[in-house]
Amino acid sequence: MSTFGAASKSAQPKASGEQARRAALPARLSLPLRELNAVVAVAARDITITLKSPGTLVMSLVMPLVMMGLIGGNLMENMAGGLGFDFGQFMLVGMLVNMLFMMTTTGLTTLVDDSDDNYSAELLVSPVSRYAIVLGKIVGSSFAAIVSCLGVLLVGLVMGIALSAGQLLALLALAPLMCLSGGALAMIVMGAIKNNRMANIAVMLVTMPQMFLSGVIIPIANSSGVLLVLSRALPMTYCVDLGRAVVYAGSPEYDAVVLFDPAVSLLAIVGLTAVCLVLGTFLYVRSENNR
Amino acid sequence: MPIIEVDNLVKRYHHAKEPAVKGVSFTVEKGELFAFLGPNGAGKTTTISILTTTLSKTSGTVLIDGFDIEKNDREVRERIGIISQRPSLDKSLTAEENIRLHACLYGMYGYRPAFRLMPAEYRDRVRQLAEVVGVGGELFKKAGRLSGGMARKFEIVRSLMHTPQVLFLDEPTQGLDAMARRDLWEYLNAVRSEWDTTVFLTTHYIDEAEGADTVCLIHGGTIALCCPPAQMKHRLGANTLEDAYVGFLRQGGVMPDDAGVGEKGRAA
Numbered sequence: 001m002s003t004f005g006a007a008s009k010s011a012q013p014k015a016s017g018e019q020a021r022r023a024a025l026p027a028r029l030s031l032p033l034r035e036l037n038a039v040v041a042v043a044a045r046d047i048t049i050t051l052k053s054p055g056t057l058v059m060s061l062v063m064p065l066v067m068m069g070l071i072g073g074n075l076m077e078n079m080a081g082g083l084g085f086d087f088g089q090f091m092l093v094g095m096l097v098n099m100l101f102m103m104t105t106t107g108l109t110t111l112v113d114d115s116d117d118n119y120s121a122e123l124l125v126s127p128v129s130r131y132a133i134v135l136g137k138i139v140g141s142s143f144a145a146i147v148s149c150l151g152v153l154l155v156g157l158v159m160g161i162a163l164s165a166g167q168l169l170a171l172l173a174l175a176p177l178m179c180l181s182g183g184a185l186a187m188i189v190m191g192a193i194k195n196n197r198m199a200n201i202a203v204m205l206v207t208m209p210q211m212f213l214s215g216v217i218i219p220i221a222n223s224s225g226v227l228l229v230l231s232r233a234l235p236m237t238y239c240v241d242l243g244r245a246v247v248y249a250g251s252p253e254y255d256a257v258v259l260f261d262p263a264v265s266l267l268a269i270v271g272l273t274a275v276c277l278v279l280g281t282f283l284y285v286r287s288e289n290n291r
Numbered sequence: 292m293p294i295i296e297v298d299n300l301v302k303r304y305h306h307a308k309e310p311a312v313k314g315v316s317f318t319v320e321k322g323e324l325f326a327f328l329g330p331n332g333a334g335k336t337t338t339i340s341i342l343t344t345t346l347s348k349t350s351g352t353v354l355i356d357g358f359d360i361e362k363n364d365r366e367v368r369e370r371i372g373i374i375s376q377r378p379s380l381d382k383s384l385t386a387e388e389n390i391r392l393h394a395c396l397y398g399m400y401g402y403r404p405a406f407r408l409m410p411a412e413y414r415d416r417v418r419q420l421a422e423v424v425g426v427g428g429e430l431f432k433k434a435g436r437l438s439g440g441m442a443r444k445f446e447i448v449r450s451l452m453h454t455p456q457v458l459f460l461d462e463p464t465q466g467l468d469a470m471a472r473r474d475l476w477e478y479l480n481a482v483r484s485e486w487d488t489t490v491f492l493t494t495h496y497i498d499e500a501e502g503a504d505t506v507c508l509i510h511g512g513t514i515a516l517c518c519p520p521a522q523m524k525h526r527l528g529a530n531t532l533e534d535a536y537v538g539f540l541r542q543g544g545v546m547p548d549d550a551g552v553g554e555k556g557r558a559a
């Protein structure tokens with residue numbers, strides 16, 4: 001007789017099995033708390049992984065050096081004359097928002113890694129809503145984004161560009177919404193991607209044009225035609241504009257820098273984010289369930 | 292009432308000429324060890340993926356503890372544990388961090404960023420489960436540095452944290468050495484004995500199914516035979532389950548005319 005499966009029902013009656021199970025179960029959290037706990041746990045996983053990966057942290061700090069120091073620095077020195085406002089501060093705010101978007105999007109490509117490593121099965125089989133999982137991933141990815149923002153501020157200081165404490169706090173308060181917006185947009189792409197290589201290409205295809213179309217470093221007040229339509233369809237356009245609205249509030253440069261009423265920007269961000277989040281989560285879950 | 296009820300389950304993958312699962316029906320009783328056997332590509336993993344809510348079905352009905360897998364997916368997920376064919380520990384995290392995340396996703400404990408900050412009940416339970424499977428000393432090792440056998444044991448600890456009613460094991464001992472296989476089964480048997488856990492097993496090691504209450508043979512996406520091992524051996528005229536299974540495959544997965552599909556399954 002094999003020892004495998006030897007505890008068969010017929011071999012060992014288990015009169016007290018159900019009582020033993022109930023006794024073994026610890027008290028469960030209530031449903032809303034469980035969902036919140038799942039968001040925290042999934043986010044904590046990504047943060048733990050980031051902290052354990054010095055390469056990711058270094059990249060989060062090097063990226064601003066390239067984007068802000070090299071691209072921005074060159075533009076500031078060669079193309080910023082005659083704009084009617086300080087290009088350095090204009091670029092700094094744009095870069096901060098860009099980093100929040102770009103790093104959150106990059107972080108979400110780990111969903112493809114999870115799928116490759118079969119870890120997504122562990123996540124998706126857990127009794128929490130798919131939105132809790134996706135939100136947790138976005139929050140976790142936002143950690144590297146915030147680190148990148150510190151890098152942007154450091155590079156800015158070296159370049160002689162700074163924000164006041166009040167301006168920084170206002171931007172920090174908006175940061176979660178901006179990360180959520182970037183993450184939600186990335187989810188639409190992730191839902192259609194099956195492998196890591198494709199994911200990296202897709203991230204480039206999303207983040208690079210977005211940087212120019214949304215007015216991160218180049219003003220878009222005079223865009224027209226397709227460029228205008230594309231810029232208005234991107235949530236980052238409104239995030240960048242809202243960021244500038246709070247930084248430039250009360251300054252004489254406000255009208256030259258800010259395109260939309262802050263309320264319009266906020267409404268557009270919330271609306272586009274909600275649409276992207278629902279659609280992106282649906283596409284991701286469908287892609288996992290049909291893989 | 293059966294804990295698993297599958298009725299006329301069909302799964303057709305996109306762009307596939309034929310369904311991978313063609314109208315499969317069977318039931319599993321509470322506390323049973325149910326072995327689901329078949330060659331590669333027979334539809335075992337597809338069926339188990341649908342039952343565990345990780346793959347959508349094309350048609351049919353699947354109830355776990357009376358809950359529909361699509362309409363009541365949360366209730367179903369609360370009641371099941373899974374050890375999938377492919378290892379699913381996060382290799383970047385320690386074994387304990389993997390278990391902690393699982394416990395938090397199942398709403399058992401609020402998340403804390405360190406083991407020592409988790410409630411004593413959690414710490415005791417993890418230590419106890421890890422000791423039972425003999426991996427207590429490896430709890431804080433990075434999962435990526437664990438041997439295949441140890442990683443499997445931690446997957447079992449993780450899947451049992453929420454005390455599931457049904458444990459799905461999709462080729463759980465694949466790649467394990469004989470000693471690790473035996474240890475693992477001893478532990479699984481102890482769990483079944485203590486918690487009355489229903490085990491749904493797919494395996495290529497037919498000896499693991501000898502002690503099953505029911506063995507179900509699937510071939511080409513349809514159930515060929517579903518009955519207790521003794522009955523299966525008798526029907527297929529073999530001394531061991533492995534002989535019966537090999538004989539069945541040698542006949543091209545076709546049952547002898549008088550065999551039927553057995554008491555626990557129904558033909559499509």
